[in-house]
Amino acid sequence: MVVVFGVILVALALFATELVPVDVTAIVVMVLLILLEPWTRISPAEGIAGFANEATITVLAMLILSAGISRSGAVQILGRRMAAFAGTDRRKQLAATIGVTGVPSGFINNTPVVAILVPVISDLAHKGRTSPSTLLMPLSFASMLGGTLTLIGTSTNILASEISRELSGEYPELHAFGVFEFTELGAIVLVVGSAYLLFVAPRLIPERVPPEEDFVEEYEIEGYLTDVVVGERSPLVGTTVEAAIDHASFDADILQLERDGERFMEPLGKKEVRAGDVLRVRTDRPTLRRLMRADGLSLRGGPETESDLTPVEADPTLVEIVVPRGSFLVGETLASSGFRQRYDANVLAFRSRGELLHDRLENVQIQVGDTLLVQTTPDTLDRLARNPDFIVAREPDRPEYRTDKIVPAFAVIAGVVAAAGLGLVPILVSALAGVVAMVATGVLRPNELYESVEWNVIFLLAGVIPLGNALQQTGAADLLGALVASTAGALPAVGVLWVFYVATAVLTNVISNNASVVLMIPVAARAATEIGANPFAFVLAVTFAASTAFLTPIGYQTNLFVYGPGGYRFTDYFRVGAPLQALLSVVTVVGIYVLWGVTS
Numbered sequence: 001m002v003v004v005f006g007v008i009l010v011a012l013a014l015f016a017t018e019l020v021p022v023d024v025t026a027i028v029v030m031v032l033l034i035l036l037e038p039w040t041r042i043s044p045a046e047g048i049a050g051f052a053n054e055a056t057i058t059v060l061a062m063l064i065l066s067a068g069i070s071r072s073g074a075v076q077i078l079g080r081r082m083a084a085f086a087g088t089d090r091r092k093q094l095a096a097t098i099g100v101t102g103v104p105s106g107f108i109n110n111t112p113v114v115a116i117l118v119p120v121i122s123d124l125a126h127k128g129r130t131s132p133s134t135l136l137m138p139l140s141f142a143s144m145l146g147g148t149l150t151l152i153g154t155s156t157n158i159l160a161s162e163i164s165r166e167l168s169g170e171y172p173e174l175h176a177f178g179v180f181e182f183t184e185l186g187a188i189v190l191v192v193g194s195a196y197l198l199f200v201a202p203r204l205i206p207e208r209v210p211p212e213e214d215f216v217e218e219y220e221i222e223g224y225l226t227d228v229v230v231g232e233r234s235p236l237v238g239t240t241v242e243a244a245i246d247h248a249s250f251d252a253d254i255l256q257l258e259r260d261g262e263r264f265m266e267p268l269g270k271k272e273v274r275a276g277d278v279l280r281v282r283t284d285r286p287t288l289r290r291l292m293r294a295d296g297l298s299l300r301g302g303p304e305t306e307s308d309l310t311p312v313e314a315d316p317t318l319v320e321i322v323v324p325r326g327s328f329l330v331g332e333t334l335a336s337s338g339f340r341q342r343y344d345a346n347v348l349a350f351r352s353r354g355e356l357l358h359d360r361l362e363n364v365q366i367q368v369g370d371t372l373l374v375q376t377t378p379d380t381l382d383r384l385a386r387n388p389d390f391i392v393a394r395e396p397d398r399p400e401y402r403t404d405k406i407v408p409a410f411a412v413i414a415g416v417v418a419a420a421g422l423g424l425v426p427i428l429v430s431a432l433a434g435v436v437a438m439v440a441t442g443v444l445r446p447n448e449l450y451e452s453v454e455w456n457v458i459f460l461l462a463g464v465i466p467l468g469n470a471l472q473q474t475g476a477a478d479l480l481g482a483l484v485a486s487t488a489g490a491l492p493a494v495g496v497l498w499v500f501y502v503a504t505a506v507l508t509n510v511i512s513n514n515a516s517v518v519l520m521i522p523v524a525a526r527a528a529t530e531i532g533a534n535p536f537a538f539v540l541a542v543t544f545a546a547s548t549a550f551l552t553p554i555g556y557q558t559n560l561f562v563y564g565p566g567g568y569r570f571t572d573y574f575r576v577g578a579p580l581q582a583l584l585s586v587v588t589v590v591g592i593y594v595l596w597g598v599t600s
Helices: 002-017 022-035 054-072 074-086 090-102 110-127 133-146 155-169 183-199 285-295 339-343 378-386 403-421 427-440 455-473 476-489 493-508 513-530 535-546 557-563 570-595
Strands: 225-230 253-259 262-264 278-282 297-301 317-322 346-352 355-357 371-376
Touching (some): 002 022, 002 455, 002 476, 002 513, 022 455, 054 074, 054 155, 054 427, 074 110, 074 403, 090 110, 090 133, 110 133, 110 557, 133 570, 155 513, 155 535, 183 570, 225 285, 253 346, 285 297, 339 346, 403 427, 455 476, 455 513, 476 493, 476 513, 493 570, 513 535, 535 570
Antiparallel strands (some): 225 278, 225 297, 253 278, 317 371, 346 355, 346 371
C-alpha cells in the first residue's frame, strides 16, 4: 500500500509539473506498477490491460466519430451562421458562442469541438469588433458544461462509467452509465453555467486583446522587425540567405527579401543576396545596429501595422497557431523541428504561458498551449489548418469540408446514440459500428482513421487505468475512503458529497481529468459505503467535478487551446472560473441529492 501511495505521489508531481507529457507520465506509472508487482499486485497482464479496456476503445471510436463530423464541416458552418446572426452585438456574440458549443459537446467529444470553433469564434470577434478574450474563455467553459450532458460527451464520462462497472461487484449500487442517465443533471449544469457565462463572466473577463488591435501591436513586434538595404560593398553580396547571418553571433533571422519591387518569402535559404536587395530582419535594436555595422546594411524602416506585414501584392498572411497536446512540436524547438523549412513559414513571436517572447525564437522549447504568430502564404495556411498538429486561430480561405457528407455523418452519430441509448448494444459496440459506417458512407477515408485519434489521450487512459486497479487491490482506496468518511462526524452525508466534489475539482485543475476519476472514484465509493450513503451519488459527483476544470489553463486541454489566442494570463482563469466552480459545486450536489438521493 505504501508503494502504491509512492507511485501516486510521483504521478501527481509529474502530472502537475508536466516535466514530461501527460501520456508519457501515464506510461511511466504503468511500468512502475508492473516492476513493483510484489507491492502493487499489478501483473504485466494487468498492467497493459488498459489498452484493451472498454473505456479506452470506446474513447478511440468516439474520437474517430468526432473527426467525421469535423470533416463534414457541419460545426464550422453552424458556427458561421451563428456569427452572422450575432453581428456586432456583444451579448448575441456570447450567446452564439455558448449555443454553438454547449449542446454539440454533449454528442461529439468536446475537445475537437473547441479545436474546430477556435478559428470560427476568433473571426467572429475580429469581424464583430469585439475582443477575442471575451469569447474564447466562454467557448472553452461552455464545451466542458456541454460535455456533462451525455455519456459520450467526454472521455472522462466514458472512463468513469467503466470504473463504475468494474466496481459493481463490490458495490451493488454501481453500474455502467446509460447514455442519457445523467442528462437531466447535465442540462441543469449547462443552463446554470451558461447563464453565468452570459451575465456574470463578461464583468470578470479582461479584454487582454483589444478589439481594434492588430497582431503587430498585440505581439509588440514593431520593434523587432526592420527592413534593411544591402549595400554595394556588403560582404553579404553573393552569399545565400541561409548563410548571410552568423546565428552564433547574432540573434536574427531574414524573413523576406524584396528585389525590384517583388517580394519573396520562404523558401529563401538558397536565394542569393544581391546589392540593393531589401531584407526584412527579425531582431532587436542593439543586435540590428551591430549587424548593420558588420554587414554593410542601411536602414529602410520597419512595419508599423499588420497591413505593412501583409501587403496585397506579396500575398502573405499573419495567423496565430496554437500547439495542442500530441503535436510533434511539443518539447521541440523551431530549429530542431525544422518548422520553417517544412512549412515555408516564419515565426515572428511566441506567446507562452501568457508571456510574449521575441528573442532566440529558434531555441525556445515549445510547450503545450503555446501560440505562435506566423507569417505565411495562403497555400501554406491551408496546409497548416488541415494538420492535426496545429490549431489555426482563423479559418482558411479554401476549407476542404465534405458538405455532401453532413447528412450521413449525423445519421451515423444518431444511430450510435440511439442504439446505445435504447440498450440494443453496449456503447462500445455501437461506437465501433459507427466507425465502420463512417468509412462505408465515405465520411472518412480509411487512411484518415489513424490521424483522427488523439493518441496521447489513448495512452493516457491505458496508463492510468492500472493505477485505479492498484488502489483497489492493495486496500489503498479503502484506507483513503475510511479517512474521508471520518469527516461524517462533523458533516452530514450531503456535506461529505460536496467535499468529494470540491476535492476532485481542485485535483482536476492540477492533473489530468482522467487521472482524477481513476484516483477519486474508488475512494468515493468506499467513503460512501463507510457512512451509509449511496455510492452512485458519490461517483456522479466525482464524474461531474472532473469535467469542470475552470481554475487553471492547464486543467483541461480546451483551456490551453484558447490561452494564447485570448491573450489570457494564468490568473484570469481563476478570476472567472472560481465563482463558476463554486456555483456548480452547489448546483451539482443539490441536483444529485434531489434526483438520486444521497443516503442508501
